[in-house]
Amino acid sequence: MTLATFHIDMHDDNCLLNLAGDWQLGQAPLGADICAELPSNCQSVTLITTELSHWDSSLAIALLQLSRWCEQHKLSLDTQQTPQGLQQLLLLATDVAVYQPTNEGALGGLWPTLRRGLINQGLQVHDGLVFVGNCTLALGRWLVGRARTRRSDIVFFIEQAGPKGLAIVTLISLLVGMILAYLGSVQLRQLGAQVYVANLVAIGMVREMGALMTGVIMAGRTGAAYAAQLGTMQVNEEIDALRVMGIPTMEFLVLPRLLALIFIMPLMCIYSDVIGMIGGALVANGMGVSYTQYILQTQVAIDWVDISTGLIKSLIFGFLIAIAGCQAGLLCGRDSNAVGLATTHAVVKAIVFLVVSDAALNILYDKLGI
Structure with a gap:
């Protein structure tokens, strides 16, 4: 050398x-x-x-x-x-160009930053409305029997969202019912009216917490899964292959997931209501309220109007969760990092949808007097 x-x-x-x-x-x-x-x-x-x-x-x-x-x-x-x-x-x-640091993270002034933010939000709202419209059209075609959707896919996603999610729904609903009972007992115990804990838990679970907590669980579990599944298909170019073969992705991929959540959310909501009231009964029994008294007070506190308000919420929540998860997955980029971002966006967007729609429905119920 x-x-x-x-x-x-x-x-x-x-x-x-x-x-x-x-x-x-x-x-x-x-x-x-x-x-x-x-x-x-x-x-x-x-x-x-x-x-x-x-x-x-x-x-x-x-x-x-x-x-x-x-x-x-x-x-x-x-x-x-x-x-x-x-x-x-x-x-x-x-x-290869020499790396030059950029100032993309700089604000560049208040007005340009505000303008970019408003434009981005406007584009997201537009894309979201278009996606909701396409989903509604696909749902209409399914109702008249013209959608290219496999029944086995719907059953599969119902199983994934429902029976396999019962454990976490049971745990959260039981704890939420106990929390509501403890919160109510703080004031009711001072008045010697512990028996009305049953009223508080029943109304809280049936009208609000049952549907909302089930929606949050489904957003973090099922909505994220939808985004990850469709995002991975986007990375592997499977969605492009379906489009080349002339298969409508909205009907073949989105509609089964949407129908699964629409079908399963009311059932999960009713299950959550029952488990939450059982949790409240356990706490109330520790305060000297018998199970018989608790059941009688629960029957007096709620009626079919209260139950229907919660079920309507659960239907809307299921629709919004499926929309958020599927849209994030279909708009995913072409790399593994994009799949993670799509999953995060799906969960955040779904929870925002839940809170906003829940507030809007509560205002509507109040105006209607129900």
């Missing part, structure tokens, strides 16, 4: 840079050393490699540094006499 060396010969204003020896990692000179040896009156540099033996990436790095130095000092660099492989490496390296 011979030592890596270089020497410079001047020919008028042209520098002949002769490379000799084995230019390999650990013993090759740096590009900065070569640049420092170039005379100040040099106008162009020509590489001579007739005495070059073995070389590796260290030579390519040194010549890349030399190339950038020549570009900064307005010098021409001739690499025609270098090995073909070295020329290709230099060409690949110079084709």
